[in-house]
Amino acid sequence: xxDKAMKPHIASTRDWRFILFTGLILVLALVPLLGxxxxxxxxxxLCFALFASAxxxxxxxxGLASFGHAMFFGTGGYICAHALKVWAVPPHWAVxxxxxxxxxxxxxxxxxxxxxxxxYFSMTTLALAQMLYFVYLQSPFTHGEDGIQxxxxxxxxxxxxxxxxxxxxxxxxxxxxxxxVLIARIIHSPFGDVLQAIGQNETRAQSLxxxxxxxxxxxxxxxxxxxxLAGAMKALVxxxxxxxxxxxxMSGDVILMVVMGGMTTFLGPILGGFLFAAMLQYLSVLGQWxxxxxxxxxxACVVMFRQGLIGTLARxxxxxx
Numbered sequence: 575x576x577d578k579a580m581k582p583h584i585a586s587t588r589d590w591r592f593i594l595f596t597g598l599i600l601v602l603a604l605v606p607l608l609g610x611x612x613x614x615x616x617x618x619x620l621c622f623a624l625f626a627s628a629x630x631x632x633x634x635x636x637g638l639a640s641f642g643h644a645m646f647f648g649t650g651g652y653i654c655a656h657a658l659k660v661w662a663v664p665p666h667w668a669v670x671x672x673x674x675x676x677x678x679x680x681x682x683x684x685x686x687x688x689x690x691x692x693x694y695f696s697m698t699t700l701a702l703a704q705m706l707y708f709v710y711l712q713s714p715f716t717h718g719e720d721g722i723q724x725x726x727x728x729x730x731x732x733x734x735x736x737x738x739x740x741x742x743x744x745x746x747x748x749x750x751x752x753x754x755v756l757i758a759r760i761i762h763s764p765f766g767d768v769l770q771a772i773g774q775n776e777t778r779a780q781s782l783x784x785x786x787x788x789x790x791x792x793x794x795x796x797x798x799x800x801x802x803l804a805g806a807m808k809a810l811v812x813x814x815x816x817x818x819x820x821x822x823x824m825s826g827d828v829i830l831m832v833v834m835g836g837m838t839t840f841l842g843p844i845l846g847g848f849l850f851a852a853m854l855q856y857l858s859v860l861g862q863w864x865x866x867x868x869x870x871x872x873x874a875c876v877v878m879f880r881q882g883l884i885g886t887l888a889r890x891x892x893x894x895x
Contacts, residue, residue: 589839591873595754598844602747606740613743614811617856620750620799621808623847626831627757628800633829634838635761636793637773638688641825642703645683646676646798648820649706650805652716655815659725665736665810668728669749672806673799681791682800688790691776700822707820721816722809736810748805753800758840760796769793830868834875836882845884 601717602620607612634831642836650672659666668807687698727736736742760766770785771779779786819825831850836842853871857864879886 590656593760594841599747601750603744606743613739615851617743617746617811618808618854619848619851620746621804621811621830621847622831622845622851624750624753625801625804625848626805626835626843626850627754628797628804629828630832630837630839630843631757631760631792631798631800631814632841633832635766635773635775636758636769636790638794639696639829640687640699640789640794640797642683642699642701642822643797643801643828644820644822644824645703645706646680646801647805647808647828648710648815648817649679650676650802651809651815651819652710652722652805654723654806654809655722655813656715657730657830659722663728664732665745669803669806672802672809676802676805677795677799678794679802683687683798684791684794688787688794700825703820703825707817707822710817710820716815719817721814723814723816725813727810727813742810748801749807752892753803754844757800761840764790765792777804803843830872831864832882834872834879834882836879836885836888839882839884839888842882842884846882863881 582616605611605616625643629643631641632640638828653672653675654668657663657671657766658665661668663671673872683702686702687695690698699710711718717721729735730741732744734741736745737874746778768779768784768789771782771784772789776786791873805819808819827850831846833846834844834849835844835846853868857867875883
């Protein structure tokens with residue numbers, strides 16, 4: 575009886591999420607036409623939001639706290655930028671190459687990291703990410719501290735010039751939309767249900783006959799690929815790929831985005847990505863104090879909104895209903 579009573583509530587929750595996400599996409603599609611916000615800021619926020627959602631797929635649903643997810647975000651940017659500048663391929667192929675490269679990297683890292691649990695898993699991902707950071711620091715492929723910059727975005731399918739702001743904006747919005755459609759499909763599938771079970775109690779999931787290592791590895795690879803896609807999007811937007819996107823601090827920033835927005839929620843990481851982009855945009859005037867301001871905001875969110883902004887809001891709405 576309890577399961578039957580819960581089904582209408584779950585369905586209505588999904589409906590509201592779908593309505594809100596659709597409304598968000600429609601509003602974002604109107605932004606360039608109405609001139610409400612500078613398109614460059616929105617594009618950067620969309621990149622961070624997809625990165626946060628990719629990370630939330632891992633930590634929020636599978637219970638795997640990666641401390642090195644910046645390696646996939648930065649690698650996606652490097653591969654995309656290198657493909658555009660050196661290989662002179664069209665932008666759609668550059669994004670595909672970045673996606674494939676991060677999927678392979680995610681598989682390699684995942685097969686090593688998922689052999690550990692808890693803090694040992696987290697520290698393994700951090701160690702591997704730091705190793706990759708120093709490889710990129712010394713590699714001529716990445717141009718070291720200078721990064722890859724000064725490349726043309728090219729023409730999408732030979733028709734659309736991505737050097738035009740509005741064309742680039744709608745491409746980034748489309749990739750953001752497709753990435754979140756895939757994430758929603760994963761979450762609301764039998765595979766997503768198993769990930770939830772693993773995140774809540776892996777031992778119990780194993781007792782039910784699930785090979786949890788395979789599910790965790792696949793979740794890690796999917797999360798890595800989506801993070802790489804977000805990195806490729808950011809490289810297209812900024813026309814640069816730098817070490818800052820591979821640094822351990824970026825792995826900390828994505829945790830900040832997810833916790834602020836709401837872990838385990840669908841819309842929380844999106845809000846967290848936009849809030850983080852806003853902090854980068856508007857707190858830069860504080861100079862060296864920007865880290866203190868970010869830490870204060872993060873602390874306030876943790877103390878006042880323990881389930882994140884979206885998670886706390888959803889809980890209060892359920893109580894009122």
